[in-house]
Amino acid sequence: MASTSTPVWRDTERCYRAVTARDQRFDGQFIMAVRTTGIYCRPSCPALTPKAQNVRFYPTSAAAQAGGYRACRRCLPDAVPGSPHWNVRADLAARAMRLISDGLVERDGVPGLARRLGYSERQLGRVLTAELGAGPLALARAHRAHSARLLIEMSQLPLTDVAFAAGFSSVRQFNETIREVFATTPSQLRAASLRRGRRGEPSTATRLSLRLPFRAPFDVHGVLRYHASGALRGIEAFEGGATVVGYGRTLRLPHGAGVFWTCPQPDHVRCDLALTDLRDLGSAVTRIRRLLDLDADPEAVARVLAADPALAPLVTATPGVRVPGAVDGSEVLLRTLLGNSAARLVHLGEPLSLHLGEPTSDGPGPTRAGDSVRPGSDSPVLCSEPTSPHLHELSSARLGGPLPAEAAHSTEPDSPSSVESGPSFPVAVSGAAAPRAAVSESVPPCARRSSEPPMDTLTTLFPTPEAVADADVTPLVRKAATALADGRLDLHVGRDPDELRDDLLATGVDPATTAYVVMRLLGSPDVLLSADPAVRQGADALGIDLATSARAWRPWSSYAGMYLRTLAVQAVRGEFS
Template sequence: MATQTAPLWRDTERCYRAVTARDQRFDGQFIMAVRTTGIYCRPSCPAITPKAQNVRFFLTSAAAQTSGFRACRRCLPDAVPGSPDWNVRADLAARAMHLISDGFVEREGVPGLARRLGYSERQLGRVLTAELGAGPLALARAHRAHSARLLIELSALPLTDVAFAAGFSSIRQFNETIREVFATTPSQLRAASLRRGRRAEPTGSTRLSLRLPFRAPFDAQGVLRYHASRALPGVEAVEERAEGITGYGRTLRLSHGPGLVWLSPQPDHVRCDLALTDLRDLGSAVSRVRRLLDLDADPEAVARVLGADPVLAPLVTKVPGLRVPGAVDGPELLLRAVLGSAAASVAALGSQVPPGEPPMDTLTTLFPEPAVVAAAGVKPHVKTVAAALADGSLDPHVGRDPGELRAELLAFGINADYILMRVLGAPDVLLTTDPAVRRSAAALGLALPGAARGWRPWSSYATRYLQTFAPEENLS
């Protein structure tokens, strides 16, 4: 994994330069708070740049909120791509943030989060406060506030329903949090969104249309083609026209019931249409979709490192903003990997979901749970892996320690690096045994892994470049 360096948000001089330039590339990588106004902003906020002596920098919005700052209503600092730091880092704080953004605290509380990460509540709180400036409850509170704002502004749900859908335990807690974080009331937030014309067209109480931001450049066609080439009928669907892939959808297994998602790339965002059984799953669904498309990546940082290699530089120039495809569900991805070509037939064993409205009407099936796969007529190795997933002895979730998960996967004879790259979003994985990578390396005269030393911490992106430009296999 990557060697850690000093975090960006502690480099006040560099952060202030980014703020002065209103550089959008740094949105989501740190928070700027202004002492004189009590407000925190994204680095690219269009407001007048405050004096350097009046500014503080934080890694997370939760840390800024804990220090008494309120979110800027002009730049909406929570509506930006997530920090790429969580993928580069593999420590406890980063793994906790993956689970918190997936709504884990709302479902199982801080004790459940600590158990899942293998730490005591006290240890977890101490580490998160030291690393991120806020404890798990404050981080989860910031996540709830963001989910609530999405529902307030983009749905017609009654505000009472919004409160519980976002994970708040009471209307009072909901009102107080919105007032503290956004310096306004929920009803005023909704009224302001209507004046700005931000509300999506009504689509029913469980349907939402969201705009998912990303850091440009973004090779949308590349990541969508990857998923489309592996799409399972019923579980996934693809819409393709002459100009390329215009839509990709799939079913989602969420905590409170199945969901459907349809993704359509736009010039400056990805349109995300969701149909959910329960709106409490909104935050988790969005988090999983962002991982699926690697929307929180920092393409500029990747290009600086890989573009410095004279062999890779032409590839980086040809396809800027290439992404590493992720996964919405660890057990599903693992089972599909070990099933190989049999995945399509096994997918038909999944439970049926009510079809959505077009273009989601072809999404009819959830990928089967591990216990169903274990009971099916599959190969012994697949049955063993599925049984381990079913009883919890193998658990590839986004909060896993990479080293521990790697050891477990290798014990089952599984390609661990592939799973780490896609499930955990590990950015520094080189798939040296991948046939396409080997063909590409041979064609470029690269001796792997030695030639890859200069690619760290972005070897996963180098892997994707090599796969993308691999020569066709010679079958003669």
């Protein structure tokens, strides 16, 4: 799958084999363009496989569009997981793609993108064209087209409003782009969506129901439980006990606030999203995908880690482990420092967030289950009550609170004894140690409920660095918050990992927390948290020397660390032998 050296799209024989097999694992990793039809497709397109001499491969849809091709309306090549390469790579092109996906060009233009990356516009354009087949404007245009298609198909917004919400500067530009990319008009695209049975949200024009695809296998319960383990009331909510079946939180976005709720399904994650400003759609979707690591390539990870005899049983037992990401760099740093400076994150973090966090009451409010759930529709099914007797241990009164006693070892951020040997971060806990080949075998379907969903508890945004700097916090937390507030410390997904490490260390952040923030914020796949007691405990149980094994695990040592932490928790719970 994803190569760490030669990009997969340059290996034409390998790409054509994937196209012939209609291998969905390659969707999002390259684009297939057909010279005879003038369209570009995902590798798994169900259409008749073209002859090899008539096919050309591109790294991005923007490159295919620049080559004069239009998107296939049958396979919708943009409705796939994103490329895993942007996290594996740390070069300029990858960092630029992360920022473009977050909507930076729509907000600050190409000059703003170049400034963030520390390059001139000319240098940036030359590198992106050479590496990705298109310049920053073309890449941003493809991103806008994707956001526009989502709004056209998933909402009942007037098309004029869709144009500006997707980031277009004029209706004319919107119409021309849709026509060039999809070979149809916006109104025809919406009509085709209605014929396929998709109906947009009829309510407030700020609520959307989305399907977020992922590459199987996917240990969805592990990543959801990870985020639930340190949830702060009002900011985050989750549903479930030993198995977390739903998770949501608030988002601080460039143009306003957002609230989302996710519920796993067999081949996608259902996401109900409410925004105060629809211009934030692309940014919100990108951040949710990063939070859950939905663009990961589990086959590539497993191929490397399963080659280690010590790790192989863990990879088989829990396929598709993900590395949890972050929706906001400032938040992940401050929350981590708060967790390291108190006996328990929620004891300090919740009062801080409830007193200093900004309310989302001026926003759209949560979507109610009855607003959009229809039999056979693509709308999300929100869980408002526990779906089995085993989940009553976490009722709605405790959403976002501590996990049950059985998981106490995984949720305790730090105790005085563990701080000396390195911070212990929340552990992604799998629901069971038995093999699980696919998410469909382990996810109980969310049932429709008549009462309000847990999304209604999401009322607060995490405090800004300015608010934290003025609060009664430890000197280190105040120093970091002040550096964030005055711009001396800039945390965004386009940062170079080495430069980010240097900046965090210069601020006074310890090396273990620095590594954790780099892993979470950038989605870096090769950060082994060797100072984490849970990682060390898992390694000791397997007789692994971390310093030696880390070299063999590259470039996926972050995922190896997640497996070791999972083993440590399962050993405490008596689930793994």
